[in-house]
Amino acid sequence: AQSVTQLGSHVSVSEGALVLLRCNYSSSVPPYLFWYVQYPNQGLQLLLKYTTGATLVKGINGFEAEFKKSETSFHLTKPSAHMSDAAEYFCAVSENSGGYQKVTFGTGTKLQVIP
Amino acid sequence: EAQVTQNPRYLITVTGKKLTVTCSQNMNHEYMSWYRQDPGLGLRQIYYSMNVEVTDKGDVPEGYKVSRKEKRNFPLILESPSPNQTSLYFCASSPSPGQRGTQYFGPGTRLLVL
Numbered sequence: 767a768q769s770v771t772q773l774g775s776h777v778s779v780s781e782g783a784l785v786l787l788r789c790n791y792s793s794s795v796p797p798y799l800f801w802y803v804q805y806p807n808q809g810l811q812l813l814l815k816y817t818t819g820a821t822l823v824k825g826i827n828g829f830e831a832e833f834k835k836s837e838t839s840f841h842l843t844k845p846s847a848h849m850s851d852a853a854e855y856f857c858a859v860s861e862n863s864g865g866y867q868k869v870t871f872g873t874g875t876k877l878q879v880i881p
Numbered sequence: 882e883a884q885v886t887q888n889p890r891y892l893i894t895v896t897g898k899k900l901t902v903t904c905s906q907n908m909n910h911e912y913m914s915w916y917r918q919d920p921g922l923g924l925r926q927i928y929y930s931m932n933v934e935v936t937d938k939g940d941v942p943e944g945y946k947v948s949r950k951e952k953r954n955f956p957l958i959l960e961s962p963s964p965n966q967t968s969l970y971f972c973a974s975s976p977s978p979g980q981r982g983t984q985y986f987g988p989g990t991r992l993l994v995l
Contacts, residue, residue: 809971809986856923873923
C-alpha cells in the first residue's frame with residue numbers, strides 16, 4: 767500500500783530564506799507524485815507534479831521538487847521565501863489501482879514566513 | 882471559468898438530521914471524489930466516482946452516501962450525521978481516473994455537527 771510521510775507539521779522561515787518541505791513516500795510501483803498548496807479558507811491547488819521524465823520538476827510561484835527514487839523522496843524547495851508563501855502544503859502519491867487514480871495525501875506542513 | 886463549486890460553504894447541524902452537500906464541476910470531468918480534512922490527518926478519501934452511475938468507497942466511507950446521476954454533479958449525503966463527522970469536506974474532479982490526472986478542488990465545506 768502506498769503512503770506519504772511529511773516531516774514537520776509546522777515549518778517557519780524568514781522572508782528571503784530557503785524553503786525546504788520534506789516528503790517521503792512508499793509505493794509498490796513507480797509513483798506519480800504531487801505537491802498541492804492550500805491557502806487559508808481555500809481548496810487545494812496543484813503546485814507541481816512528477817509523472818515521468820526529468821526528475822527535477824518546476825512548479826508555480828518559484829517552487830520546485832526533485833524526485834529521488836533511491837531515497838524515496840520528493841522534497842519541495844524554493845530559494846527565497848515570500849510572505850505570500852504562507853500556506854499549508856500537501857504531498858501526495860498516486861498509483862493506478864484497478865483502473866482508477868488512488869491518491870494518498872500526507873498530513874500536511876504549515877509554512878509560516880516571518881518578516 | 883473552470884471550477885468546482887460546493888454548497889453550502891458552512892453548515893451547522895444537529896445529530897441525526899439528514900443533510901446533503903452539493904458538488905458541481907463545469908469541466909466535463911469523468912472522475913470525482915470527496916475528501917475530508919482533519920487536523921493532523923491530512924485528506925482522506927470518502928468516496929469516488931469514475932463516471933455516471935459508477936461510485937465506490939474510499940478510505941473512510943462509513944456514515945456517508947453519494948450518487949452520480951449526472952456527470953457534473955456528485956452530492957455527498959449524510960443520512961444521520963454524528964459529531965465525529967464534524968470536519969472540512971472537499972470535492973475534487975479530474976479529467977482522467979488514470980495516474981496522470983491532476984485533481985481540481987472545490988473551496989470546501991466546513992461542517993459542525995452538534
